[in-house]
Amino acid sequence: MSVTGANRVSATVVIERAAFPQLLDALKTARYKLLGPKLVNGAIVYEELAGAGELPAGWAEDQMPGVYKLKRRIDEALFGYTVGPHSWKKFLHPAVAVLWQATKNAKGFDLAAPPIRAQKLALLGVRPCDLHAISILDTVLGRGPYKDPVWAALRKGVFVLAVNCVEPGGTCFCASMNTGPRASFGFDIALTEVVEAERHFFVATAGTERGSAMLEKTPHRPARPDELDRADQLLANAASKMGRKLDTTGLKELLYRNHEHPRWDNVAGRCLSCASCTMVCPTCFCTTVEDTTDVTGRHAARVRKWDSCFTLAFSFIHGGPIRASVRARYRHWLTHKFATWLDQFGTFGCVGCGRCITWCPAGIDVTEEIGAIRHTESAKSRKEAS
Amino acid sequence: MGGVTMPSGKKPKLAVWKFASCDGCQLTLLDCEDELLALAEAVEIAYFPEASRAVVKGPYDISLVEGSITTPHDAERIHAVRRMSKCLVTIGACATAGGIQALRNFKDVKEFVSVVYATPAYIEVLAKSTPIADHVFVDYELRGCPISKVQLIELLGALLCGRKPNIPTYSVCIECKRRGIVCLTVAKDMPCLGPVTQAGCGAVCPGLDRGCYGCFGPKETPNTNSMSTIWATLGVSRADLTRAFRGFNAYAEPFRRESTAHEQK
């Protein structure tokens, strides 16, 4: 569960489209930096927003393995698209972070860590799969004796405005991973957007005191039963409209049994080991650390950068890389997401967002790869299972 | 391999050598405006004809070598440079892969010579343009056409204090994703060599809405075959695939193999 808690402190209300900008204005007045979806150069990405006017109203996208294409909607929905190439980890677990800097002085050197956060963050339009992704990273980076200070500082006090998914995309499979399409925890406010011929409104629920305080500042009224039914119906439909499916029964054991399955060679023939999948994945958290000095030798810095298990350096130890072949690297990644993660952190490492499928230049699809292994498991391996 | 740790008080001597090349890479050194003064303080620029006629005799602590080997004379000279250099760094696609002039490696150079020069007999040239590492041991290499100023400063900074330089060999995709650049292939059907090309440029071209040309050469374990399959689905012809892999790094083995595979006889 997320640190934002699961208690709903207010009844479900309706915010009309015309009043919606006031919700974001209220957050701005409360000194939050607004981060949310924005149309930039051919895709919907997450960036700082000035207000609701910058949301990609009336846009959607087609997503398929290796393909992402924006398209106009027939309506002016504010959240009528799914997830794009960015994930929220870019704000909470930055791609590049200076951990400390050192400057030489007469006696030795001065150490300094640059400030991590200037302003508290409001994440706007977080999808249920991504709520789970943030919660997974809370477990990985924010718990235990060695919390990541960067994550802790950036994550603290983050306001989460979740938006339920009424139109899943072509590579989505949150229903299979039990992470969506409805937000169940980890939000301050959750919205369901309803666009009809004559009306456009949001059904809103607060998940925290903070959330309900923000709702208070936005014109709203109690939701009528027919409005609630409408929103429920949209979400029920959404669950059956997932672009992808993944059978998770006995998945961990399936993968553990099939380390030598020929499918790994097959996928290695297509995989570029480009690491795009891991970069776009909202739960992939690996980093590398680079120590740098300038030519004067007076300044040094330790810089942390997103890294990937698809690189050779990632598994390099004395004598060479452990995972020299692409087969080994792809297998390692997929097995971590869908098997070893369970042993390590108690959940899958995948939330079914579909980003790795869409943004893989080779269009490699985790659900298809796992399906292929399941359907062509050798008799010998199946016997081990029983 | 390693740094150039000096007895205290002594500055390491830097030399810049030119073989068959366009000078663009060594000019990157002069382009380091912000760092140039600091660099001039940290090292003794002992041999750099492009910048100064003053010559300090060898041996040299750091030699930056630009250009490929294309003549019998240069094939000799590079050994002399190696003997005079404690740490030899090749800079740029010419020095690391043979450069654009390695396009002749796919044809008969004698024919070119006979067509281009009035008196072919005066031209003494090797059949192939080859990278420096085919001739002598190379300590470090900086890729690119031209090299990246950031990587050059990083490497010199590392050598000066005896630490490991951060010169990654993974894909350009990683740099794109860290910068939040939207993938051109996925979102715009644009052919891009980023997935098979070594990082280091900072994703310059994709950042400017152009597919990667592969000027940093093949990355570690490049799957050029899968790359070609993707380009073919984007409508790129086999002839154009050959051209795409025959750029500045045409003679780098994985690109050479891929371009030849699509060549129509």
Ligand code: SF4
């Ligand atoms: S593995 Fe793929 S589908 Fe699963 S969370 Fe990561 S990017 Fe999304």
Ligand code: SF4
């Ligand atoms: S699975 Fe796709 S995105 Fe991931 S490394 Fe391989 S080619 Fe790149």
